[in-house]
Amino acid sequence: MDIPADHIVESVHRAAQFVSCFHPSDHVRHLASAWRREQSPAARAAIGQILINSRMAAYGRRPICQDTGMIVVFLRLGMDSRIRSTLPIEALVNEGVRRAWADERNPLRASMVADALFDRRNTRDNTPATTHVELMPGPGLEITLSAKGGGSENKARFTVLNPAASVEDWVVQTMEGLGAGWCPPGLIGLGIGGGAEMAMLLAKQALNAPIDMLDLLARGPRDRMEEFRINLYTRINALGIGAQGLGGMTSVLDVKVATTASHAASKPVALMPQCAANRHVHFRLDGSGPADFAPPPLSDWPDLGPEAAATGRRVQIDGLTRAQAAQWQAGETLLLSGRILTGRDAAHKRLAEMQARGETFPVDFAGRLIYYVGPVDPVAGEAVGPAGPTTSTRMDAFTPMMLDTGLVGMIGKAERGPATVQAIAQHGAVYLAATGGAAYLIARSIRAARVVAFADLGMEAIYEMDVEDLPVTVAVDARGTAIHRTGPAEWRQRIGLA
Numbered sequence: 056m057d058i059p060a061d062h063i064v065e066s067v068h069r070a071a072q073f074v075s076c077f078h079p080s081d082h083v084r085h086l087a088s089a090w091r092r093e094q095s096p097a098a099r100a101a102i103g104q105i106l107i108n109s110r111m112a113a114y115g116r117r118p119i120c121q122d123t124g125m126i127v128v129f130l131r132l133g134m135d136s137r138i139r140s141t142l143p144i145e146a147l148v149n150e151g152v153r154r155a156w157a158d159e160r161n162p163l164r165a166s167m168v169a170d171a172l173f174d175r176r177n178t179r180d181n182t183p184a185t186t187h188v189e190l191m192p193g194p195g196l197e198i199t200l201s202a203k204g205g206g207s208e209n210k211a212r213f214t215v216l217n218p219a220a221s222v223e224d225w226v227v228q229t230m231e232g233l234g235a236g237w238c239p240p241g242l243i244g245l246g247i248g249g250g251a252e253m254a255m256l257l258a259k260q261a262l263n264a265p266i267d268m269l270d271l272l273a274r275g276p277r278d279r280m281e282e283f284r285i286n287l288y289t290r291i292n293a294l295g296i297g298a299q300g301l302g303g304m305t306s307v308l309d310v311k312v313a314t315t316a317s318h319a320a321s322k323p324v325a326l327m328p329q330c331a332a333n334r335h336v337h338f339r340l341d342g343s344g345p346a347d348f349a350p351p352p353l354s355d356w357p358d359l360g361p362e363a364a365a366t367g368r369r370v371q372i373d374g375l376t377r378a379q380a381a382q383w384q385a386g387e388t389l390l391l392s393g394r395i396l397t398g399r400d401a402a403h404k405r406l407a408e409m410q411a412r413g414e415t416f417p418v419d420f421a422g423r424l425i426y427y428v429g430p431v432d433p434v435a436g437e438a439v440g441p442a443g444p445t446t447s448t449r450m451d452a453f454t455p456m457m458l459d460t461g462l463v464g465m466i467g468k469a470e471r472g473p474a475t476v477q478a479i480a481q482h483g484a485v486y487l488a489a490t491g492g493a494a495y496l497i498a499r500s501i502r503a504a505r506v507v508a509f510a511d512l513g514m515e516a517i518y519e520m521d522v523e524d525l526p527v528t529v530a531v532d533a534r535g536t537a538i539h540r541t542g543p544a545e546w547r548q549r550i551g552l553a
């Protein structure tokens with residue numbers, strides 16, 4: 056059985072487009088159950104936003120998350136089949152990615168930079184993908200495609216334990232120190248065994264397995280592996296990290312595990328988090344044509360009712376002063392209206408280089424809020440495409456420089472380091488958290504967006520955005536109270552007492 060090259064290219068295009076808009080239904084089911092059970096108001100509100108966002112993305116056929124991901128493709132080629140192509144298989148996959156990213160009906164965000172070490176220049180078409188090929192007996196080509204967000208990929212961890220050491224303990228300890236940059240609630244994939252590279256690969260593959268923790272919990276474990284997964288699920292959730300690290304009952308929806316043999320001297324363990332934007336699809340090509348993907352019915356998404364709508368104190372941010380922002384309390388929800396600036400990794404790095412050369416910044420940050428975001432380009436009718444927050448922790452090193460400009464505050468996701476929290480308090484500034492994984496919903500609050508500096512950085516340029524009722528939580532207030540510290544501590548204790 057021959058498989059024409061274009062079947063692969065077109066299937067990758069369609070699959071990448073499909074996963075950008077549709078959460079797998081097992082993910083939605085587990086998320087909805089977590090929302091129903093959640094008793095932490097902040098975490099419940101965040102899960103509610105992620106669920107509403109998910110439904111809106113499916114309905115609007117727009118990306119679930121502004122980080123439309125790094126494409127990872129696992130191909131299993133039947134040894135009775137032949138791929139009719141003069142190009143390497145990686146080139147076919149990359150061409151599919153290029154087509155997906157250039158699709159005008161739903162443009163995606165180009166997030167890949169080449170090379171990673173020096174130039175870090177955006178490739179503008181999201182290539183290259185990561186392609187893994189295996190051979191299997193029989194005919195056909197099995198493909199699993201996932202779009203992996205950078206924030207969760209950054210939290211991949213690896214160790215080689217002594218053979219007698221407890222994997223469970225290592226995973227729980229690692230999760231405790233992982234922070235919220237991976238956008239919980241999500242999944243944890245574990246790869247155990249092999250050498251270093253095999254363990255990592257297994258962990259990533261494990262994330263593509265169906266989510267079935269609710270079924271396991273309902274019927275009880277049937278074997279040692281199910282018992283191991285339930286123990287980990289229970290112990291990780293008992294840490295109280297909660298949605299977005301705000302403190303709550305669900306940090307992981309499931310723990311997926313893949314194992315293989317290992318050397319007698321070692322027990323390699325790879326831990327791979329999957330963020331709230333869990334995106335993957337599996338399909339098979341048999342030479343009869345490119346794969347087709349049927350959108351799931353909208354009835355897959357629960358109706359959360361008016362309870363899930365963001366409420367909070369309305370705040371006008373034009374002309375904002377630090378004295379006004381100092382009135383905001385950690386944990387409070389605000390609905391921001393007015394003009395914000397944006398900037399993320401590359402823009403901050405460039406600003407730091409300008410400062411080192413004694414140059415004036417192209418934008419005045421005094422009295423402003425900066426939003427750490429790299430949005431998706433808009434389609435007709437949108438001011439901006441999906442535009443959720445990126446991980447603020449990466450901007451910590453630049454924060455003293457930014458606070459010295461007179462900046463009032465920052466908007467992003469996940470915790471800030473202790474030195475940054477201290478710097479925020481010393482300046483009487485604030486840090487506000489938006490919900491990671493609610494990018495399309497957040498974009499509905501953005502009425503206009505224009506690039507004001509560093510246009511060559513693409514999605515990493517500095518924009519000015521007009522926002523109306525942008526929902527944020529005060530994550531570090533002007534006194535240095537940090538909810539990413541207090542929230543998990545409180546919920547860990549509550550869960551422990553339950």
Ligand SMILES: O=C(O)C[C@H](O)C(=O)O
Nearest residue numbers: 122204205206207445446
């Ligand atoms: O790149 C982004 O927009 C987000 C990133 O995936 C992150 O979670 O920090």
